[in-house]
Amino acid sequence: MDLHLVIYFLAVVDHGGVTKAARALYISQPSLSQSIRTLERRLNTTLFDRVGRRLTLTDEGSKFELAARRIVADVERAKQQMSAIRNLESGTVDIATFSAFSIHPTVELVRRFRSSHPSITVRISETKGPSGVLSALRRGEAEIGITDLAADHPAMTTIPLCEQELVLAIPSHLATDLPDPLPRTRVRDIPLVVDLVSPAALVNAGDLFGAHNVVVDCAHPTAIWEFVRRGTGGTVVPRLVAEQQMPDAIVIAMDPPVVRRVGLVTRADELTPAAAAFISVATRSTNVG
Structure with missing residues (x-):
């Protein structure tokens, strides 16, 4: 179901008719009427009783109104969450490493990142050596690996740190x-x-x-x-x-x-904003002490 049809339906309900709703939505009245008919056809039900120019909700229409408002609210919350993630106001960055690097440089890198982005959660998983880091990246369990660059990292992007x-x-x-x-x-x-x-x-x-x-x-x-x-x-x-x-x-x-030699390893595909920000902070200075 197209979201715009749900929004059009609620506009008709909230404005008490097609004419006022079309004016508020900046679309033509025939176009809005056609959209409502399309929605009814897709739902296989009648949402409005049409008496002259007046529209009143049917019982099915009243039930759908509740669902429609939940749909719009959920979409709005999702938009707000995505905006917060893009603006680094929330989110998570997943990092894979192993015991050799669990203290240095991981602790200092995370400290610096959290100082710059206190709203982002850092999740660190432990693997068995460089091969475990690569496996975690390939499976999508982490976006960033902290590892020994002496090992082979085929098809990955490597970023030297220290x-x-x-x-x-x-x-x-x-x-x-x-x-x-x-x-x-x-x-x-x-x-x-x-x-x-x-x-x-x-x-x-x-x-x-x-x-x-x-x-x-x-x-x-x-x-x-x-x-x-x-x-x-x-x-x-x-x-x-x-x-x-x-x-x-x-x-x-x-x-x-x-x-x-220690560095970061990532997949070649696009990183989330949080992961990109972590790499930016990590590479600002080569002195990770």
Whole structure:
């Protein structure tokens, strides 16, 4: 059913006849009369009793009036909601990432975005590594992925954000006599608590993991930090995370440095206003600290 027919019907009801309704709608009286007949034909019912020039609602017409007013009200609410979304007064942006980036840069990016757009909700889902991010994007579960750009992202748009220096965060009793920076080959002699499920860790720092030095394979960053604090072993994390989240750990650089390129990944199709705004905020500055 065409919405304009519903609006024309209500105009006739509200103005008490076709003549006044046509004048208010800025259309001709014959055109409005034809529209009402078209509506009745589509509904297979008579909406008005016609006595001379007077129109009165039939019982079916009165019932339809209630439905028509609900339809128009629902459409108006939908228009207002869409306008609010376009104007970034409401809406949601869905982001997919995984444990390696759950703190940095995700937290700072979301903080900046919320500062600029406090009416937008950010929904973050966890995946298993870069392949999980891509799957979430392809399935439409997220519009933006935060991931390691060293991995392959076919048919996607990639937006570089920053580079993370990965460092060794280690309990003090395991750091005795270790140089800073520490040769990578020596990291293989240190017990580590890391997330091996994330392929990003293997792509960038695989030569740090020996046959036996990974003593705990853990996908939860906060648990990893607690293992380090309690002396179970060291871990490999971005320098910023080590310095901000692990104050009791000794932070040691590696030689040669381990650097991870981080960015956003999106599908090539058009983004929602909220997602486009998130990318705009994220790319305003390359310093995501």
